Amino acid sequence: MKSITFIKRNRNNLVCYGSLALVIVLFAIITKGQIFSAYNLKSLAGQMVVLMIISIGMIFMFAHGTVDIASGAVAGLCTMIITLVLNATGNVPVSVLAAIVTAVALYLFMWFVTAYLGLMSIIASLAVMFIARGLVTYILSLNDGRINIIHYDMIQPLKSNVAYALIAMAVVAVIGILLFNYTRLGKYCKAIGDNPISAEQSGARLKLVKFWCYVIAGCCVGLASLFLLARSGNVGKNIGSGTEMDVMVAVILGGMNLNGGTKSRIGAAIAGVITNTLLSNGLTIAGVNQTYITLVKGIIFIVIIGMTLRQNKSVAEMPR
Amino acid sequence: MDNKKNEVFFETKKLTKKFGEVVAVNQVDMVIRTGEIRGLIGENGSGKSTISSMISAIHTVTDGEMLLYGTPYKPKDPGDARAHGITMIVQEMGTIDGLTIAENIFVGDEKRFAHHGIINRDEMNREAEKVLKNIGVTDVDVRKPASSYSLETRKLVEVAKSLYYDPILFIVDETTTALSQNGRKIIYRIIHELRDKGKAVLFISHDLEELINNCDVLTVLRDGKMVDTIEKADFDENRIKHSMVGREIKGDYYRSDFDGTHGEKVMLHAEHISNEVLHDVSITLHEGEILGLAGLSGCGMHQLGRALFGLDKVKEGRITAAGEAGSEVSISSVQDALNCRIGYISKDRDKEALVLPASIKENLLLPNLRKMGALISPRREKEYAQKQIDFLAIKCSSMNQAVGELSGGNKQKVSFGKWIGNNSKIIIMDSPTRGVDIGVKTTMYQLIARMKKEGYSILIISEEMPELIGMCDKILVMKDGKVTNAFNRDETLSEQQIIEYMI
Incomplete structure (x- = not known):
């Protein structure tokens, strides 16, 4: 009886670390340890950096009850901004700053539409997704469908030297953990996800808290786009697309409930991204055909959703 | 079926309904006879609607049983209840906007117009017109969607629909509040006709006058229990009111002292505030004072509590509180209230x-x-x-x-x-002891009394009169958004004196 309550209360933790452990053990056996070779660990870090940074930012959105689907398109637009600014100035920090400003501006637009015009947040993010994707397509059409980076050598090390990726992930993770677990912002954020009325009556300023969540999400997307660009080498029309779905898959694998609330954990992003990346990487190393990988991932995903999102039978509502 | 008058045909025995831990209806024994209009009255949350919902199978029964003509009656769903001759007009909207009036009347029963699987619309529309005409409604085009008619017309369509199935027991759940005088008259006429035909009507309303004028017997509910059944000959407004609102004082777990003094310092002050609900309300809360707000649930006292905490906006007037440095701070948002160390306990504990x-x-x-x-x-x-x-x-x-x-x-x-x-130094408590048992209530009252001694200023908003009389230094009575009277702490203060200004 006690163990059942324990499982119930820690279901999300169990899913989070359970699936991570499972994936690690499984692929260690299947690939005969190859997955943990020094070379592969490096490539894993490179593969997960974009998703890791964006997912950590998105936890703040999911936690307060917003499902954002614009991150991939906004990241794509940001790679273009970096390229254009970098080509014009030859200065990496300035171009990254420009990308972050762009991403934050787009996220604040979503915040404004949601907070002041009363639209559902997912509609706002859908609109921004189309705007960002549309801008990329339009500007590319003016440039024969592809923009090359004149100073690619300046950002190429981000791809070749894995230390940059590791440092970036560590810094973002530490800041994310501090903000989410040890500040008012993170605590309000979780309370709002469960019960905005109660949070407001306890002193949380709903719009202000959400404002900062959107700013954090924007910063993460802007920063991640630098690594996205470094890895792809040029801006194509599909750059970044599908990232938003990978983010959702990752945080759900990490045991996050997309409805947000008090059970939200920043660890879901970190562990989830690692699980997700290991899963794709391990399946590839194990020699699974690329076509099946998506299929297998889909099946694993649905199993894990079944374990985490299944709601307890709710108590009947009091009438009137 | 036999439609003799004054025959017991429906009974409930220890009927009980629980929502989780909360007992909404507690062991109600009720008898309904044919040929009577039975009124059901009680405060909000006293269980009126829950009882009628169980009879018409909208809610399931937790415990106890219902008998129809002496045999156990266990309806599976509202359709089953209808087949047993019980129909109900609900408090909320019961029509579906996108469907035509005719489709609304026959929803779930379209089969009767089906020929080889195809519904004959003309036949359905003709029948719908006839159904409406039966209750005296002739100016409705049954081909138009329900959404094109007013709330009142749609309610009447529901009535027509319920009557079409020739019910033995017709339940009207607070329907008349949505209707104009004209619509009400139609309902009154219908229920009287039904009674004269030897059917029974269960009539639920907040409007005492309407119940007294139309019912033959009144059942009074309080806290889910049946507290009184009154025959028409004994109808007396005061008696009904008292059995509705009055609660006995059990033991002395309130403050034992009758010392109504408090500090001089004004902690929270509202001057002539008005908004959609409140009309020119002024109140002053001092240091170490327990101030009570009494009234019926719709009187605006809950909204006053929200306004004082900055949750509801005030159109006219001003709310001020004592700030940190002895200054007066104006309250217009929750942040202002928190800065002035005001706390607010909502009456909706679980949702707010x-x-x-x-x-x-x-x-x-x-x-x-x-x-x-x-x-x-x-x-x-x-x-x-x-x-x-x-x-x-x-x-x-x-x-x-x-x-x-x-x-x-x-x-x-x-x-x-x-x-x-x-x-916090100022605490606004809206219905602080709602849904807690006697033991915890005692603790709460002791705590509140102790907080007064420690200099807290407390505003208690409550529908429970004994609690206010027992705890407060001063009680303000509200009605229709206005403060109608004030009582100071006094051993001789009775519920009746306060109720007079509430209703």
């Missing part, structure tokens, strides 16, 4: 006061986060939460237990703890 899935610790900390600095140490959180849990003797397995798993009384202790812990 607490974050149910969050832990006790998280809930207790929520209003205090503003004062815990930039980085909040988990150790300080634990110390803070443990202090409140010990102080209020909250029964829990650990501070990390979800508040939603606690009992009503312990939940309420958590919502008290939120504001006591963060050093």
Whole structure:
């Protein structure tokens, strides 16, 4: 009886670390340890950096009850901004700053539409997704469908030297953990996800808290786009697309409930991204055909959703 | 079926309905005879609608049984209840906007117009017209969608639909509030006709006058229990009111002193405030004072509590509170209220006061986060939460237990703890003892009395008269958004004196 309550209360933790452990053990056996070779660990870090940074930012959105689907398109637009600014100035920090400003501006637009015009947040993010994707397509059409980076050598090390990726992930993770677990912002954020009325009556300023969540999400997307660009080498029309779905898959694998609330954990992003990346990487190393990988991932995903999102039978509502 | 008059045909025996822990209807024994209009009256939450919903199978029965003509009656769904001759007009909208009036009348029963699987619309429309004509409604085009008609017309369509099935028991659940005088007259005429035909009507309303004029027998409910059944000959407005509102004072767990004095310092002050609900309300709360707000649920006292905490906007007038440095601070938002150390306990504990899935610790900390600095140490959180849990003797397995798993009384202790812990000096309590048992009530009252001694200023908004009389230094009575009278603490103060200004 006690163990059942324990499982119930820690279901999300169990899913989070359970699936991570499972994936690690499984692929260690299947690939005969190859997955943990020094070379592969490096490539894993490179593969997960974009998703890791964006997912950590998105936890703040999911936690307060917003499902954002614009991150991939906004990241794509940001790679273009970096390229254009970098080509014009030859200065990496300035171009990254420009990308972050762009991403934050787009996220604040979503915040404004949601907070002041009363639209559902997912509609706002859908609109921004189309705007960002549309801008990329339009500007590319003016440039024969592809923009090359004149100073690619300046950002190429981000791809070749894995230390940059590791440092970036560590810094973002530490800041994310501090903000989410040890500040008012993170605590309000979780309370709002469960019960905005109660949070407001306890002193949380709903719009202000959400404002900062959107700013954090924007910063993460802007920063991640630098690594996205470094890895792809040029801006194509599909750059970044599908990232938003990978983010959702990752945080759900990490045991996050997309409805947000008090059970939200920043660890879901970190562990989830690692699980997700290991899963794709391990399946590839194990020699699974690329076509099946998506299929297998889909099946694993649905199993894990079944374990985490299944709601307890709710108590009947009091009438009137 | 036999339609003799005055024959017992429907009975409930110890009928009980629980929603989780809350008992909405408590062991009600009721007898309905044919040829009578039975009125059901009681305050909000007294269980009127729950009883009628069980009879018409909208809600399931938790315990006890219902008998129809002496045999157990266990309807599976509203359609089954209809087949047994019981139909109901609900409080909310019962028509579907996109469908035509005719389709609405025959929804779920379209089969009768089907020929080889195809519905004959002309036949359905003709029949619908006939049904409406039966209740005297002729100016409705049954081919038009329901949404093109007024609320009143749609209600009448529902009535026509219910009557079409020739019910033996016709339940009208607070339908008349939505209707104009004209629509009401139609309903009154219909229920009288039904009675004269030897059918029974269960008529639920808030309007005492309407019940007295139309009913043959009145059943009074309070807190889910049946407290009185009154025959037409004994109808007396005062008697009905008293059995509706009056509660007995059980034991002396209130404040024992009758010392109504308090500090001189004005802590919270509203001057001539008005908004959609409130009309020119002024109140003053002093240091160490327990002020009570009495009234019926629609009188605006709950909204006054919200306005004083900055939750509801005020159109005219001004609300001020004593600020930190003895200054007067104007309150127009929750932030202002919190800066003036005002706390607010909502009457809707589960939906507003607490974050149910969050832990006790998280809930207790929520209003205090503003004062815990930039980085909040988990150790300080634990110390803070443990202090409140010990102080209020909250029964829990650990501070990390979800508040939603606690009992009503312990939940309420958590919502008290939120504001006591963060050093609030003014606490607005809306229905602080709603849904908690006597034992916890006693603790709450002792706590409130102790808080007064410690200099807290407390505003208690309550529908429970004995609680206000027992606890408050001063009671303001509200009606229709206005303060109608004020009573100072006095041993001789009775419920009747207050009720006079409420109704």
